[in-house]
Amino acid sequence: MTSLAADLILYGGHVRTGLRDQLHQAVAVLNGRIVAVGTNAQLHELRGPHTVSLDLRDRLVLPGFQDAHIHPVEGGLTRQQCDLHEQATAPEYLAAICEYARSHPAAPWIVGGGWSMDAFPGGVPHRSPLDAVVQDRPVFLPNRDGHSTWVNSRALELAGIDERTPDPPDGRIERDPDGMPTGVLHEGAARLVSGLLPPLTAQDRRAGLLAGQRYLHSLGITGWQDAIVGGDVAEQDSYQTYCDAAASGELTARVVGALWWERSRGLDQLPELIARRDASRIGRFAATSVKLMVDGVLETRTAAMRTPYLQADGSPSADVGMSFLDAETLREIVVEIDAAGLQAHFHAIGDRAVRDALDAVEAARIINGNNDTRPHIAHLQVVHPDDRVRFALTGVAANAQPLWACYEPQMTQLTIPQLGPERAGWQYPFADLHHSGAVLAAGSDWPVSTPNPLEEIHVAVNRRAIDTPCEPAFLPEQALTLHEAVAAFTIGSAHVNHLDQLTGTLQVGKRADFAVLDRDIFTEPADRIGEAVVDLTFVDGDLVFERNVS
Numbered sequence: 001m002t003s004l005a006a007d008l009i010l011y012g013g014h015v016r017t018g019l020r021d022q023l024h025q026a027v028a029v030l031n032g033r034i035v036a037v038g039t040n041a042q043l044h045e046l047r048g049p050h051t052v053s054l055d056l057r058d059r060l061v062l063p064g065f066q067d068a069h070i071h072p073v074e075g076g077l078t079r080q081q082c083d084l085h086e087q088a089t090a091p092e093y094l095a096a097i098c099e100y101a102r103s104h105p106a107a108p109w110i111v112g113g114g115w116s117m118d119a120f121p122g123g124v125p126h127r128s129p130l131d132a133v134v135q136d137r138p139v140f141l142p143n144r145d146g147h148s149t150w151v152n153s154r155a156l157e158l159a160g161i162d163e164r165t166p167d168p169p170d171g172r173i174e175r176d177p178d179g180m181p182t183g184v185l186h187e188g189a190a191r192l193v194s195g196l197l198p199p200l201t202a203q204d205r206r207a208g209l210l211a212g213q214r215y216l217h218s219l220g221i222t223g224w225q226d227a228i229v230g231g232d233v234a235e236q237d238s239y240q241t242y243c244d245a246a247a248s249g250e251l252t253a254r255v256v257g258a259l260w261w262e263r264s265r266g267l268d269q270l271p272e273l274i275a276r277r278d279a280s281r282i283g284r285f286a287a288t289s290v291k292l293m294v295d296g297v298l299e300t301r302t303a304a305m306r307t308p309y310l311q312a313d314g315s316p317s318a319d320v321g322m323s324f325l326d327a328e329t330l331r332e333i334v335v336e337i338d339a340a341g342l343q344a345h346f347h348a349i350g351d352r353a354v355r356d357a358l359d360a361v362e363a364a365r366i367i368n369g370n371n372d373t374r375p376h377i378a379h380l381q382v383v384h385p386d387d388r389v390r391f392a393l394t395g396v397a398a399n400a401q402p403l404w405a406c407y408e409p410q411m412t413q414l415t416i417p418q419l420g421p422e423r424a425g426w427q428y429p430f431a432d433l434h435h436s437g438a439v440l441a442a443g444s445d446w447p448v449s450t451p452n453p454l455e456e457i458h459v460a461v462n463r464r465a466i467d468t469p470c471e472p473a474f475l476p477e478q479a480l481t482l483h484e485a486v487a488a489f490t491i492g493s494a495h496v497n498h499l500d501q502l503t504g505t506l507q508v509g510k511r512a513d514f515a516v517l518d519r520d521i522f523t524e525p526a527d528r529i530g531e532a533v534v535d536l537t538f539v540d541g542d543l544v545f546e547r548n549v550s
Helices: 040-044 072-078 090-103 127-133 153-159 188-194 202-217 239-248 267-279 327-339 351-368 390-394 409-424 430-435 453-462 482-496 526-531
Strands: 008-011 014-016 026-030 033-038 052-055 060-063 065-070 110-113 139-142 148-151 171-175 181-187 221-229 254-260 285-293 343-348 376-379 397-400 440-442 514-517 534-539 542-546
Touching (some): 033 040, 060 482, 065 376, 065 482, 072 202, 072 221, 090 110, 090 127, 127 148, 139 153, 139 188, 148 188, 153 188, 171 188, 181 188, 202 221, 202 542, 221 239, 221 285, 221 343, 221 482, 221 514, 221 534, 239 285, 267 285, 267 327, 285 327, 327 343, 327 351, 343 351, 351 376, 351 390, 397 430, 397 482, 430 440, 440 482, 453 526
Parallel strands (some): 008 052, 014 060, 110 139, 221 254, 254 285, 376 397
Antiparallel strands (some): 026 033, 060 514, 139 148, 148 181, 171 181, 514 534, 534 542
């Protein structure tokens, strides 16, 4: 224990370090690092005339949460745009869009998003009701997962999209029976319109990042991996935004950026990504990962499956989804980025996409050896049983989004019927992955869904949503223990971010990044985990969030 007086001591609480269920009463900080954990009496000896002492009043201290797959700039911007995340039905969406358009008469486009597919028949809205509320301007509204976009007739007209427009190779234009576009653009088809959006300014992106950061700190999040830095979507090209915020000190979170791999290009882009990585090691930011979009999503049949989707009558269709990067190309890319010391961050929903990603990493291991690049596969919705042990064998981390592992309308109406009973039972196998020895990290994919780690942890443990306590648990054999779920959002995500030597547990010598919860969730019933809230968040021992409890 240090002989110097601490800058900060938190005492009188439940300090859970993340190590073998260790429980202490107090934690002390000096120069941004943890210098002691122990009893109140032990740490009382570290008080000096300038020490700030905080009585926890039996509250819980955990390592700061880290989100391993998130889009904070986009999330921050969406909160300032036509945000539909708080609505749930088609009439509510249309009312919110109408009100936003009315209150923003000078906006050349109505931009925002966050609608849910289960609010519409077959998961697909139509341009006509959108035209009825906004006739004078184009509208561009991605859904919650960002894989489908709702546009009005004005946007289709500006983009030149009509019944003669072919589907792009990596997307699909939803059409009426007569071939006319309905106003929904899946995957790469949205680019036909997104390229026309007014460009965001540097000030817009900065405001989005800082708004997102404030919100995430309020949830106890002290670090994350931004899953798309760069690319063709304006608000996601946030590389310079992060660099500037890191240089100015405005970036108070620890952030890894996943540089976008443009699938319309080849290996010629690799030197550009390496240069961006090398120029990005500024303050708390480093763009050391590469985002590889392997497939789409199940609801729109764009996730890559090994066997066909089912039709409405339960018979197999001819559709096995989309691979945005075929298996051979993906292997070539991963071998090269791994050799360059870059991390592969895969989006993989379907079982074929997951297998292709594992095969690609396996090829890189054979050719390059066991480089410490820590590749990880995000989403992992359908994982074939044969592939679950391969994560540990290849050193691939499983990047889970636990909030989705429950019964909810999109799952029951749009996903399970297309998979059938066997494949539906392969979804989100977090327990199998953990027990097979895989490193389990966790993230939210915000603004796709809430970034609140406590709600995510609640679902990981209960396999049911916080607002549906009477629903059956979804594949309860795949539930995690509370310790396992918290570890995924702390040390597991820190591992993925190459920050595990600095953060992820409350150990002497590590950075003083921690969250103070209003209760000890380890002593509460499991069905109340999601009710907990964060009172305080610290980064490097500095207070970055305090909840107003008045």
